[in-house]
Amino acid sequence: MIDEYTEADAAVVELQLHRRPRAVVRVGWRCHQGRPGVIVTEPRLPDGTPFPTIYYLTCPSMVAGCSSLEASGLMAEMNQRLAEDPELAAAYRKAHEAYLADRNALGVVPEIENFSAGGMPDRVKCLHALVAHSLAVGPGVNPLGDEALAMLGDSLAKPCLQDQELTL
Template sequence: MFQRVALQPTPEQRLLIADELGKEPTGMELITAIDSQGHPLALQVAALVKGKPFPTFYWLSSRFLVKELSHLEAAGLIKVLEQRLQDEPLLMTEYRQSHEDYVARRWAAMSQATKDEIERLGFTDVFTKRGVGGIENWQQIRCLHTQYAHHLSSGNAIGRILDEEYGIAALLP
């Protein structure tokens, strides 16, 4: 199982995350989810990294989860889920709400100085109109990893399906 948190990463956690991912993620701000043993599962990343927009607000920091979700993607699950979005209006509504939540949380997490810089650089639409993982078309799914990182961090329709129907959270310690 997992727990949603908002923790500044300690030096030890930074090393653990870097080991899991093969590098420390650029722009890492917070740990947003941990497993039952306290290991980081998801991160919050800065809106601007090296002066450029970074579209992924939540990032998976678990090699295990990345691997599990990669297997599902390779098996064609994204296309299956996109078809379900078209066939199930309630799911499409929940999915749209997931994108709206993502946009709102990302914007709320920014300082006024960051918002001003984003506006000055002409990237306001990137942060107010693009959803999970920076996607513009909210009827498509770009990647299960960003969907699940958002789910771990605050809740997400696709992440809920991954837990309920594919048992992802049940695989965690």
């Protein structure tokens, strides 16, 4: 689904990230308040730098939730399961391949040709990237992103910004 990225979206994302985002193509997912929570970025920044993470989590509630999951040791447990469960490993590799296909649709960048995000395809390195991927493409593509997202259920209901922040 293509979701236009407007100037109003840019202002919200700047508040969320405390900086102006670069090379945004569209909104990949919106929260229950209609605000951007995942943005889709070009695979090459305007200065020419390769940028492999096309699905970028911006919602502060979701970012905080992912950080808490990472601090809990969840990534180590997921990495162990990847090493022991061939079916999970195969599904995670397919998520990696889907991510690469999505990125290549935005532009081919030879320097990052086989690199996706979040540690895919062999390990879990960043839950933020995996959750962003799951939110942007929907359930059933990234099994570990889906699992982490399910654990963040309460974070989905929290407002990403307080209304007074939007009027500043």
